Amino acid sequence: MDADLVIGVPDSATAAAIGYAQEAGIPYSEGLMKNRYIGRTFIQPDDRLRQAGVALKFNPLPQVLVGKRVVVVDDSIVRGNTSAPTVELLRRAGAGEVHxxxxxxxxxxxxxxxxxxxxxxxxxxxxxxxQEIEREIGADTLGYLSLEGMIEALRRPLGRFCTACFSGEYPFEQKAGGFLPRELQRCGTVERQQVR
Ligand code: SF4
Incomplete structure (x- = not known):
């Protein structure tokens, strides 16, 4: 994609941002500095406090961001409630586009x-x-690594890792009262060995 700069959400996405920049041929720079004295922000009870939490947690660097088409790499989106404040923080610091x-x-x-x-x-x-998430968080564009791409990057065959939160393929069968490893589901002692 056309962009001027790749930054990562520190620290968890820094390595991925550097790799993205190298593959895309776009310069990498630090654009957000992490305040190490602030805890996790997604537990804040409402959007206003969450926005304030993100602003306290990350200091954007306007001298790096102003007028730039910025690709910002993050490691995951769970609830999505810190992504919008992060995008907004970058825009307020002068980023022209936030991808x-x-x-x-x-x-x-x-x-x-x-x-x-x-x-x-x-x-x-x-x-x-x-597409709906992209609109909800206010990014110019949003893209995820594919499951196939993640497995390829890990250089291990699918099946060597749990991928349930991405694929819905759990290594356990859900039963009333607990979960069972698939191996136990196949044997004849399922009821007695049910996990509680
Ligand atoms: S579902 Fe599997 S891959 Fe996802 S967090 Fe849990 S153990 Fe890890």
Whole structure:
């Protein structure tokens, strides 16, 4: 795509942003500085506080951003409620265009294996299409890494990793009262070995 600059949302997307910049042939720069004394922002109770939280957490660098067509790389979108404030922060700092690229596939399914992520209703990619998310967060364009692209980047065969939050293919069967590994589903002792 045509852009002047690639930046990452620090720190989790920095490596992906550098890789994107190299592949796309677009200069990479730091455009957001992270305030290390601010905690996670998505737990803030409303949009106004969340916007304030993002503004406290990241300092945009206007000298880098003004008038630029910026590709900003983030590692994922879960609920989507910090993406819009981040896009807005970059625009207020003078970015001419903000193109958001996500270094994971859309997260459309919850994690039942222990990552405290979100419920189906809370996951923005479960509720909305990519185009609708793009409109909701106010980015000029939005793009995700595909599941195939992610597996290719990992250089391991599909099946070596859990991909459930992206694909909906859980390594466990859901049963009333708990979850069962697929291997136990296939054997004859399912009821006795049901996970609680
Ligand atoms: S890949 Fe699997 S274990 Fe990891 S967060 Fe997604 S659903 Fe949970």
């Amino acid at each position: 958001l690229r996500i270094s994971s596939p859309p997260i459309r399914h919850p994690c039942f294996m222990g990552v405290d992520m979100a419920t189906y209703d809370e996951l923005i990619a479960h509720r909305l299409s990519v």
